[in-house]
Amino acid sequence: MHCGFVALIGAPNAGKSTLLNKMAGAKLSIVSPKAQTTRMRILGIVMRQQTQILLMDTPGIFKPKRKLDEAMVAAAWTGAVDADITLLLIDANLGLTDENRDIINHLKENSRRIWLIFNKIDKINPQKLLPLTQEITSILSIEKSFMVSAKTGSGVDDLLDALAESLPKSPWLYPEDDLTNLPDRLLAAELVREQIFMQTHEEVPYSVTAETESFKERPDGSVRIDVTIYVLRANHKAIIIGEKGQKIRMIGERARKELNHLLDRPCHLFLIVKERKGWDGESARLKAIGLEG
Numbered sequence: 001m002h003c004g005f006v007a008l009i010g011a012p013n014a015g016k017s018t019l020l021n022k023m024a025g026a027k028l029s030i031v032s033p034k035a036q037t038t039r040m041r042i043l044g045i046v047m048r049q050q051t052q053i054l055l056m057d058t059p060g061i062f063k064p065k066r067k068l069d070e071a072m073v074a075a076a077w078t079g080a081v082d083a084d085i086t087l088l089l090i091d092a093n094l095g096l097t098d099e100n101r102d103i104i105n106h107l108k109e110n111s112r113r114i115w116l117i118f119n120k121i122d123k124i125n126p127q128k129l130l131p132l133t134q135e136i137t138s139i140l141s142i143e144k145s146f147m148v149s150a151k152t153g154s155g156v157d158d159l160l161d162a163l164a165e166s167l168p169k170s171p172w173l174y175p176e177d178d179l180t181n182l183p184d185r186l187l188a189a190e191l192v193r194e195q196i197f198m199q200t201h202e203e204v205p206y207s208v209t210a211e212t213e214s215f216k217e218r219p220d221g222s223v224r225i226d227v228t229i230y231v232l233r234a235n236h237k238a239i240i241i242g243e244k245g246q247k248i249r250m251i252g253e254r255a256r257k258e259l260n261h262l263l264d265r266p267c268h269l270f271l272i273v274k275e276r277k278g279w280d281g282e283s284a285r286l287k288a289i290g291l292e293g
Helices: 015-026 066-081 098-110 126-139 156-166 184-198 233-239 243-263 283-288
Strands: 004-011 044-050 051-057 086-093 114-119 145-147 208-217 225-230 269-275
Touching: 004 015, 004 098, 015 051, 015 156, 044 156, 051 156, 086 098, 098 126, 098 208, 114 126, 126 145, 145 156, 184 208, 184 225, 184 243, 184 269, 225 233, 233 243, 233 269, 243 269
Parallel strands: 004 051, 004 086, 086 114, 114 145, 225 269
Antiparallel strands: 044 051, 208 225
């Protein structure tokens, strides 16, 4: 038996959440085309051969401007330090950006076993990655390199097989049929937030958080879930609710469908939107979404 932690580290929108979901075979981390979607460390539990791979999706690393940003970046770096293996995920199309250089320099000082993962190779000629690989390995000690497409799944099986062979001997830390350590109530809030990202534009998603206030089992086997959406400004509340409540109904309906599938039972989802100035600086709000305030 083998078991170990694997952290996915990279700049915003490198594809970490998509890769986690592909490796886990289930939607555990929310995904959107917008950067900085993931706000906390999310654990995906993958069984491969006799190895339990504990995958940690982390927030994208960027220069923080507020307390929420600082907590997100701290969560990412803590994941890298705690991991047995750190996967440095780089968007193959973007190459060695300033953000990636900053991450590499930080990893050089603080991490142990690092694997280089080029993602989105379905959009580029792999031969173009050779000089980029040489440049990165001249700066950072890389144990292994892989080219994958998190979207199509290309190269993902090879990566999982390599992780299964490389993690330390250890008893499994979770039951083998578990997919994540996140409680269902936190998954519910994250799926609501994902739909806010998908259905709204501009700065609105970054000024919103969602918290599950109530998660109650019902006698018929279904569950009632009450989620509060906090926004920073009144105009954001109006945008999320939409004309005659159309937007909030769409967010609720799509999040509920995801929940029905993920929890494998009927879910009754109720949403309420509240204005709360400065929530992104409150320790209690940050802890509610899985971050240290």
